[in-house]
Amino acid sequence: MSKMNNSHSNHKVSLVGEVTIPGDKSISHRAIMFGSLATGVTKVTNFLLGEDCLSTIDCFRKLGVHIDVQKDEVLVYGNGIEGLKESESVLDVGNSGTTARLLMGIISGLPFHSVIIGDESIGKRPMKRVTKPLKMMGSQIDGRDDATYTPISIRGGQLKGISYESPVSSAQVKSSILLAGLFADGTTIVSEPEKSRDHTERMLKAFGCELDVSGNTVSITGGQQLKATNVTVPGDISSAAFFLVAGSIIPNSEILLKNVGVNPTRIGILTVLDRMGADITLENEKVVNGEPIADLRVKSAKLKGTIIGGEEIPTCIDELPILALAASQAEGETIIKDAEELRVKETDRIQTVVTELTKLGVSIEATKDGMIIQGSNKALNGANVASHGDHRMGMMLSVASLLADGETFIENTECIAVSFPNFKEQLQELLK
Numbered sequence: 001m002s003k004m005n006n007s008h009s010n011h012k013v014s015l016v017g018e019v020t021i022p023g024d025k026s027i028s029h030r031a032i033m034f035g036s037l038a039t040g041v042t043k044v045t046n047f048l049l050g051e052d053c054l055s056t057i058d059c060f061r062k063l064g065v066h067i068d069v070q071k072d073e074v075l076v077y078g079n080g081i082e083g084l085k086e087s088e089s090v091l092d093v094g095n096s097g098t099t100a101r102l103l104m105g106i107i108s109g110l111p112f113h114s115v116i117i118g119d120e121s122i123g124k125r126p127m128k129r130v131t132k133p134l135k136m137m138g139s140q141i142d143g144r145d146d147a148t149y150t151p152i153s154i155r156g157g158q159l160k161g162i163s164y165e166s167p168v169s170s171a172q173v174k175s176s177i178l179l180a181g182l183f184a185d186g187t188t189i190v191s192e193p194e195k196s197r198d199h200t201e202r203m204l205k206a207f208g209c210e211l212d213v214s215g216n217t218v219s220i221t222g223g224q225q226l227k228a229t230n231v232t233v234p235g236d237i238s239s240a241a242f243f244l245v246a247g248s249i250i251p252n253s254e255i256l257l258k259n260v261g262v263n264p265t266r267i268g269i270l271t272v273l274d275r276m277g278a279d280i281t282l283e284n285e286k287v288v289n290g291e292p293i294a295d296l297r298v299k300s301a302k303l304k305g306t307i308i309g310g311e312e313i314p315t316c317i318d319e320l321p322i323l324a325l326a327a328s329q330a331e332g333e334t335i336i337k338d339a340e341e342l343r344v345k346e347t348d349r350i351q352t353v354v355t356e357l358t359k360l361g362v363s364i365e366a367t368k369d370g371m372i373i374q375g376s377n378k379a380l381n382g383a384n385v386a387s388h389g390d391h392r393m394g395m396m397l398s399v400a401s402l403l404a405d406g407e408t409f410i411e412n413t414e415c416i417a418v419s420f421p422n423f424k425e426q427l428q429e430l431l432k
């Protein structure tokens with residue numbers, strides 16, 4: 001039980017200071033994966049030393065790649081695709097859906113047998129969204145419920161390119177198929193209903209690959225070699241989101257977030273908060289390794305409700321839990337729709353967000369594909385709440401506890417280490 005004890009009975013806390021946001025989880029995963037496929041030494045700076053990305057390192061070490069984790073950088077000694085060898089043990093992705101799905105694409109192209117397992121949460125998350133197209137390409141895959149759930153076994157080998165229309169807007173699905181396409185004969189084309197994050201497309205180009213991107217469709221031709229490069233990982237905007245919302249809804253606050261990635265496919269949190277009336281400014285904008293970066297300055301502001309849906313959803317899919325908290329403090333109603341993907345994240349985030357915010361006194365109801373939140377200026381009431389082992393729930397509830405009268409106890413905040421190991425310390429340091 002982790003105690004975020006808000007002893008200020010009328011919660012007169014404010015948040016003031018500067019936060020160093022840890023490296024982007026999506027980009028950190030890809031730097032290890034692509035460096036493992038490349039020829040030469042890839043140097044990764046500002047790598048996210050969170051549990052999910054450490055799972056990726058562990059899996060590729062088991063596949064024979066030498067990876068050296070130093071204090072300020074990670075070195076990946078790639079020997080090209082031929083450098084990957086059959087693992088003597090199962091590949092454990094821990095809590096990481098990104099590791100699981102992108103790894104399946106890569107090992108589908110490798111001429112040996114692999115078994116992928118994960119934690120209890122991963123064991124409930126749908127993998128058929130990648131195993132189905134990968135089998136269409138020629139990968140021999142089996143697993144629970146017809147390769148829907150882990151443990152999943154894959155014997156990779158001769159793949160042929162396919163043209164695939166994904167039924168979901170998912171960068172994990174898109175990336176898995178494109179990565180298998182690297183090994184396939186011919187060209188592989190992937191399209192999706194709405195554009196999802198494009199870190200794979202950007203980074204494969206940085207590793208010397210050619211891709212064709214046209215709207216929501218990406219194509220790649222097999223047989224290309226990756227060349228090692230240096231990757232500087234920007235701060236993770238999905239982690240910054242907790243401070244963007246906290247700085248907006250907690251009175252008399254001002255927080256500066258340094259070197260945060262502001263990739264256009266990831267900035268839904270900024271466009272939504274701006275629409276709600278937040279006071280957020282971008283400073284020192286630049287582009288590093290093909291990824292836009294900026295300092296973000298957030299100040300307290302009175303928010304108003306909004307509607308979040310359609311093509312905006314993939315650009316803020318991981319930020320919807322903390323946006324639900326923001327909505328609880330806004331004036332008027334907020335509707336989140338077209339977000340059924342929330343039901344297959346680390347938890348069913350529609351159910352867990354509604355359950356836990358209701359305990360804190362928020363007027364919120366679940367819908368099939370989202371939620372409806374009635375904003376209020378009434379303080380939240382302290383309660384015993386739970387993260388359900390979901391890192392983004394743990395961080396959202398930690399911010400919520402600062403707004404609640406009385407004490408709030410959060411069951412299991414250890415899971416926050418999946419993406420933001422020093423989150424609690426960073427939040428506590430801002431408390432004034």
Ligand SMILES: O=C(O)C1=C[C@@H](OP(=O)(O)O)[C@@H](O)[C@H](O)C1
Pocket residue numbers: 025026027098169170171172173175196197317318341
């Ligand atoms: O590609 C990635 O790195 C990710 C994509 C998203 O999942 P989907 O693309 O499956 O929605 C996101 O939820 C996840 O945190 C990371």
Ligand SMILES: C=C(OP(=O)(O)O)C(=O)O
Pocket residue numbers: 025052095096097098099318345346392419
């Ligand atoms: C869903 C997430 O990650 P993953 O799918 O990699 O587990 C997340 O970080 O919120």
